Every structure is written in C-alpha cells, then in structure tokens.
Amino acid sequence: GAVVSQHPSRVICKSGTSVKIECRSLDFQATTMFWYRQFPKQSLMLMATSNEGSKATYEQGVEKDKFLINHASLTLSTLTVTSAHPEDSSFYICSATRQTSNYGYTFGSGTRLTVV
Amino acid sequence: GIQVEQSPPDLILQEGANSTLRCNFSDSVNNLQWFHQNPWGQLINLFYIPSGTKQNGRLSATTVATERYSLLYISSSQTTDSGVYFCAVAMAGANSKLTFGKGITLSVRP
Numbered sequence: 001g002a003v004v005s006q007h008p009s010r011v012i013c014k015s016g017t018s019v020k021i022e023c024r025s026l027d028f029q030a031t032t033m034f035w036y037r038q039f040p041k042q043s044l045m046l047m048a049t050s051n052e053g054s055k056a057t058y059e060q061g062v063e064k065d066k067f068l069i070n071h072a073s074l075t076l077s078t079l080t081v082t083s084a085h086p087e088d089s090s091f092y093i094c095s096a097t098r099q100t101s102n103y104g105y106t107f108g109s110g111t112r113l114t115v116v
Numbered sequence: 117g118i119q120v121e122q123s124p125p126d127l128i129l130q131e132g133a134n135s136t137l138r139c140n141f142s143d144s145v146n147n148l149q150w151f152h153q154n155p156w157g158q159l160i161n162l163f164y165i166p167s168g169t170k171q172n173g174r175l176s177a178t179t180v181a182t183e184r185y186s187l188l189y190i191s192s193s194q195t196t197d198s199g200v201y202f203c204a205v206a207m208a209g210a211n212s213k214l215t216f217g218k219g220i221t222l223s224v225r226p
Binding site: 104 | 218
C-alpha cells in the first residue's frame with residue numbers, strides 16, 4: 001500500500017516561534033504532496049500543493065511567507081509555520097499519491113498545532 | 117472550482133440500522149474517495165471509487181459519474197462507525213488536488 005508518515009502528531013509552541021511539520025511517503029515516491037488545514041468541526045481546506053524541486057503552489061488567501069513549504073526530495077515535504085500566532089492553531093494534514101495509483105490519495109495522521 | 121455537497125449533514129442511528137450517505141459534485145471527476153475521520157483526526161480511506169460499485173464488509177459505495185453523485189452505504193451500523201465521513205473529488209489531470217465536502221457527522225447509539 002501507500003503509506004504517508006507525518007510528524008510531529010502534536011505540538012505546542014509559544015507565539016512568535018516557528019514550527020516545522022514533516023510529511024514522508026514511506027514506500028513510494030511522490031513528486032507532489034498536498035497540505036491541508038482543518039479547523040474544529042470544519043472540513044479540510046487545501047493550503048498548498050508541494051512540488052518536488054520547485055516552488056509550492058498556494059491556494060488563494062494562504063500566506064506563502066508564513067507557511068513555508070519545502071519539497072526537497074521525492075519522499076519528503078515540510079511545512080514550516082513561521083512566527084506562529086494563536087489563530088494558526090489548527091490541525092494540519094498532508095497527503096500524497098502514487099503516480100499510477102488505483103487507491104487515490106493517502107493522508108498522513110495529521111499534526112495538531114496549538115500556539116499559546 | 118468544483119463544488120462538493122454532502123447530505124445529510126448529521127445523522128443519528130441506532131446500532132444495527134442501515135444508512136445511506138450522499139455526495140453530489142458539480143463537474144466531471146476522475147477521482148472520488150470516501151474517508152472516515154476518526155476521533156484522533158486520522159483520515160481512513162474507505163473507497164477510491166470514481167465510478168462503479170465497490171464493497172468492503174459492511175460498507176459499500178456506488179458512484180454514478182454521469183449523474184455526478186456517489187453514495188456510501190453502511191449496513192448493520194456499529195458504535196465504532198461514529199465519526200465524520202468525507203467525500204472528496206479531483207478533476208482530471210496528473211496530481212490534481214482533492215476537494216472535500218463539508219462532511220457528514222454520524223453518531224451510532226448503542
């Protein structure tokens with residue numbers, strides 16, 4: 001199967017600091033990964049598309065200077081929340097798919113970020 | 117962009133009952149998935165079903181692509197089926213992004 005690992009699962013940070021979240025495809029190569037954000041009792045909203053070896057594509061309204069995405073290899077994408085504030089507290093989740101998948105997209109287990 | 121509507125928004129069942137969850141989408145898709153989000157936030161992929169019918173135990177799903185809807189059937193519901201069910205779709209194109217519906221919150225009571 002296609003396994004996506006995401007770390008950390010939970011993080012608490014102080015306002016003004018930065019937090020890095022890692023998303024790894026464990027048993028396949030992913031040229032494209034996706035980052036979503038989910039607020040309580042809401043659906044998943046796509047933040048950005050992470051492309052290996054090139055700049056990420058951000059959705060409208062998502063600050064690219066605040067949410068830094070790096071896709072340095074075919075198995076790793078990172079999301080860094082810079083100068084975090086309490087309103088950035090949310091559930092962040094990544095996904096990826098095999099190029100020839102008949103199983104669709106696989107999601108990581110998510111990261112619950114709390115900014116205090 | 118593509119619109120995804122799920123209904124009903126909330127559903128309460130007695131254990132053992134059957135249910136049907138619906139997903140309507142506004143454009144042609146080449147990817148449709150049903151997910152169950154557990155209390156810890158993990159998205160469990162239930163079905164990858166851009167068209168046709170699939171079954172997995174007590175769950176089955178049908179997508180009628182020409183009419184732009186998909187149905188998820190849960191039979192003999194159990195309390196562990198409780199949670200939020202999402203439908204997500206992607207349009208044609210390599211690595212096209214998934215768009216999620218708002219979800220259906222299912223509560224199965226013992």
